Amino acid sequence: MTFKQAITLRNIMIVLCICMAGLLISKALRIEDKLRMVQEAERLYAAGDLIAAERLYRQAADNFSIYYKEEEIAGRLTELAPITAIRSGLDTLVRTSADQLVTKDFSGFMESYAALLSLKSKYFISGGPYERFYRQLSEESGLSVQLTSGFRQFKDQFLAELAAGGSGDDTGETYKWNLLLIPDAYYGSAETKTELLAAGFKSHDVSRLKVLAAAGSFQAMLDSALSMAQAYGSHSYTAPWVHEQAEESAKLILDKDLEGDNVTAFAGHAVMYRNYAAAAGLDAGSSRLLSSIERSTSKLLSSAVRLVRGGQYAEAIQLYSSLTPLQDTSAEIAAAQLAWNTAEPVRLLPGGNEEGKYVFVTSVSSKYGAKIAVAGIDNSGRLYYADLQEDGITSTRTGDVIPDFGQLSGIYFDDRLAAVAEVPVVVAQGSRDDGRTDFTAYQIKPEGISVLFTFAGDSYELQAEDASILVANADTGDGVSGETGVYTLGEGSYQFAGIRQVVTEPPLISAFDLELYPYETVKLGMEIYIDNSGRSVGFAEGRYFALQGAAGSFTGSAVVKGQYQGSNDYIETETGGQYVPVFVVDSLESLSSSGAVTGTDMESGQDINPDAGTDLNPASDDTGDGTNANTGLN
Secondary structure, eight states: OOHHHHOOHHHHHHHHHHHHHHHHHHHHHHHHHHHHHHHHHHHHHHHTOHHHHHHHHHHHHTOOSSOOSHHHHHHHHHHTHHHHHHHHHHHHHHHHHHHHHHHTOHHHHHHHHHHHHHHHHHHOOTTOTTHHHHHHHHHHHTHHHHHHHHHHHHHHHHHHHHHHOSSTTOOOHHHHHHHHHSOGGGGSSHHHHHHHHHHHHHHHHHHHHHHHHHTTOHHHHHHHHHHHHHHHHHTTOOOTHHHHHHHHHHHHHHHHHHHTTOHHHHHHHHHHHHHHHHHHTOOTTTOHHHHHHHHHHHHHHHHHHHHHHTTOHHHHHHHHHHHTTTSOOHHHHHHHHHHHHHHSGGGGSTTTTSTTSEEEEEEEEEETTEEEEEEEEETTSEEEEEEEOTTSOEEEEEEEEOTTGGGEEEEEEOHHHHHHHTSOEEEEEEEOTTSOEEEEEEEEETTEEEEEEEEEESEEEEOTTTOOEEEETOOOSSOOSSOOEEEEEETTEEEEEEEOOOOOOOOBOOGGGGGGSBTSOEEEEEEEEEOTTSOEEEEETTEEEEEEETTTTOOEEEEEEEEEEEEEEEEEETTEEEEEEEEEEEEEEEOSSSSSOSSOOTTTTOOOOTTSSOOSSOOOOTTSSOOOOOOOOO
16 A cells, blocks of 8 residues: 555544544543642642642643642632741752852852842741741752752862962962852851861961062062951951061071172162062061061161271162162261262262262272272362373363252163173163163263163063063053063164063963963853853853853854853753853854854753864964964864
8 A cells, every 4th residue: 555545544644543542541541640740739738748648739730631720729729828938948949059169159159148148038037937847848849958968068069169269370269268158057057167267278378478689579578468458358367477477588588688788689688578578567566577577677887887988889879879768878878978088089080079069979899990980060060080000190081061950869880781881881760750770871972972772661671582672561652551672783883773562361261260260361262152041151161151242243253262250040951040150252153164153052951062173272372372273263
């Protein structure tokens, strides 16, 4: 029999009858179920088993096979609505918290815990009408066990990560505050929590401060200690070990400076610690190191006095200059210079025997082919130079008046510049209203004094490889601060060549590491789609992200640049609703040939396969040029 022969009216009717019979049987069974459920619910209600009765009434209400006692069912469900609310709330929290444990979403887990407390405050009231129903439904849901297990999981995770985060870029601050958020009961008691966290926090903080101190990062160590103390204060937590360890590490470094006769380093470190102590609210009464700094400074000043008395003027001036950051030593420097001028080198300069003629004097010995070389600026601002040759012959040169003489703060010989110019070089520096320093270098040639360079900035550095000069915070005339100016030598003097450009490309990270870079610009490879609510959603390495910012309406594979700013949002996914991190997009680079979704819209019901030949998190190139070495994109 062919297919056409089988398609007859009789056969079609037979098939339809069979289908109708099946539907009638199914409906009859559903009618029987509803009748049975209503009867059983009435029996349970009468027996006082309201939880079981509510479940059956709810199931009967969802059975539309027959209109049977609908008003009675609706009335019972209204009466039992609190039980329905308790059951629904607990079931939702069980599902949500389970998902949050899988995704390690601690903030979402804390929100679930807060929702549970809200539910308990409404229904779990001692002696209240719903207390026994809440207790029974809570036990049946297993939520309490799940929360206990979840908080233990997060606690162990954060403690382990805190213990491993004592060095490097990981400050461990997030782990601390998360641990503080976990309720006391899940530590066993408030006392146990206090002891456990204090031990963990102290170990982490002390280790981190010691690592910074050992690396010679003195300012970074103090900044870290101050940041820790302020962060603890903002969380109403007392951590005395932070200042104790900062003082201990600072003292070791300051003692080492003094033992090595490195007064410049000592003064710099001492000023840093003074500033730290002031910011931290410490004084000599609460910080023994501040008192120690004062005593050491007094001893060094006494040593400088003895150097002047012994005729060691250069050493005395150097010592005074090194101590300038700690206190104003301009008077002591002037006195030493006067003594030196009277005793030796200043006599080489024109009118050097006149008291007060020279405001600034500097000298060197056994350099530039001379026994003594001295440069001075008189009270009119004019530069003079003199040297005493080994044969006793003295030669002098007269320069021009130095610009902005009233702002001048000192002069010095620069040996490195002298090596480049092949003649002695005197550098004059002066203060400016914008906080920069004016630098003017003069090359002392046999035929006279000429300008080698003039610029303003915080400092300058001669580059050995090409003899160029880098000027930090240079004044290039564009009104911008923080630029590094480049000056090159040409035709006997240095000229401005441009601004040194430094470009840093944000790192390309794994999706699982996003929370480790809060408020930092990073790059993520991901698949982007638009959900049914019209929001941009990213998917990478099994994680979802709510995209904000410059995501636009783009769909497909892309490398996205932006920031995780600590917030989360609730979205619907193929596994249900969940809280996911919010990624604020600055820009994105499409990896799809068409710009369309190469995976799936999670709300459309299609399958998404982010691993199907596409590397959404390619390895980052250390050069920062953003090149993707992975070529497996479809």
